[in-house]
Amino acid sequence: MLSLIITGMSLGFSAGTSCTAVCFPILIPYLASDTSTRILSGLKTVLLFSAGRLVSYMALGVGVAFILGSADISPLMVPVVTLILSLVLVLYGLNTLGAFNTSQKPVARACRGITSRRPHFIMGMLVGLRPCIPLIAALMYTVNLSGVADVVIFMLFFGIASSMLIIVFGVAGRGFLNLLVNRIGLDRIRRLSGLVLVIMGAVFMLQAVGGIINA
């Protein structure tokens, strides 16, 4: 058990920078789109986001080890998850920009309803379901583990260790954004974060469509 935890954590720590690289472009504008500028609220967002990732990692681990029996995940999975993530980003960005605020059209009302709550946990889950290279290495390791509990523990500690940098950077990022708020104003920060979320979503959408075509 201890060796499992240590292996999971070492892999997680070594994967930390590359995980941060994958999550940050999404997390930063997402944090910036928050109306609250409190560091604590930023910490809550990052923790929920990381919890979503953890759940995805554990589910992926169990799926890979016991359903597929190998780390050969369907080539369609990443682009499909990316497509869903991109839609969430675009909708959330549009909401931050106030695109649904005044319209009473049913679609706009539905979008307003969907995006009125901040889906930190779901966002983390979606990001976690897009396996990057370190995650695939961890999944390959789970194939050799014997029980569900082992897989869950391994992926849990892998996820926790790989989240450390994200949490630290996330909170630091919120602090930095607060500094920016004083210079350029909260409204502009929110407007910029909404734009970044929409554009980032569009970029991911392109990537997903490319992936689906190639698959």
Place this chain on the structure above:
Amino acid sequence: MKPAVKSKKRALIAALIVGSFGLWWYFDPFPWLGAIVGILAGLFVYYLLTSSRMETGRRLFFIGLNLMVIASIFVVIAQLGWGTFLNWADIHEKEYYLQGQTSSGTQSFPCTRDVPQVWLGKAQYLDYASSWNIKFPTTLGAFLITLVPYIAIGLLFGRGVCGWLCPFGGLTEIFVTGKKVRWKLDALKRKVNTKSGFSYAGLKEWVKDTKYGLLITVVLLSIFLSFPLVCVFCPVFWLEPLFVLWIMLAFIIVFAIILPFMTKRRWWCLICPIGACFGLVNRISFFRIKVDKNKCIKCYDCVDECRMYTITPETIEKDKNPGDDCTRCGRCMEACPEDAIDIYFMDTGKKVRTAFISLTLIAALSLYIWFVLIMVDIFPKVIG
């Protein structure tokens, strides 16, 4: 608009300096080209400085140079064939992560990672022509050699780069010529009525901020994915997968051709993230457009003429300078009946139109013709 110089002697001196630069810059290895470039550049500077139609001259020059660049791209594709070109792009992308390669072979011009050489096109031409085999730098090195010249150019000209030097700006310029506005795009506008009764429709804030949104996205993606910023804008990266090329072409057609033609505004420049970078240093750049409040009669002719929505009634009424998007194109200067607008050295009262025009011409000469020579002469040999 009054000419930039009062005495023809000053114009002659500036023409001699720029002309000599052109001669020297192209004389080796092409003496005939050096002579032609030197004479034409000198004559052109003289015209720009002594004429009251500086902006018209700028536009013709800018469009002409850019048509030359666009034509060179087609010449290269015609020489190589589309298949060979795509094949090269594919190899180039795959080998992209291998740092420290020689700059010939699959790594090739026009790569912005070679920025100092790109800017000084002559060095790059000679590099290929004489097989100097300059090593490609590391990612950090590439980032720095890209960043430093960009900052230097930005400090000097600010978004003047968009109005005088950038190929995309030149393409857009072709289509904003003329006055007939066919689309008003009211959904993207906010109306302002001045005290004097002038009604103005400027861009909404989120539209203006789109370029910064694009810039932040590109920076976040490139820094955190360890992917050099500038390569995102390289057309080679649009070729794989091929549908990205069609999307980018659609972007160019919509923002550099259709929207500018229908609205007579420079939409490509209004959303360009590289323009946004230059916009960030616009406020501290050496050459700035300013309105002389003592001469201004608040007729707002300049506001109507600005293709970047950056000189506004607020600018005039609150005695501010045009905003971060000013491309130093000079349209407002030419439109002003009172000669109240000019190019000044930073925040001083010193007019520096002569120096600005001479320096932009030198910058353009140092790049464009070499670019074309490399495209039609060297590139096919390296790739073919």
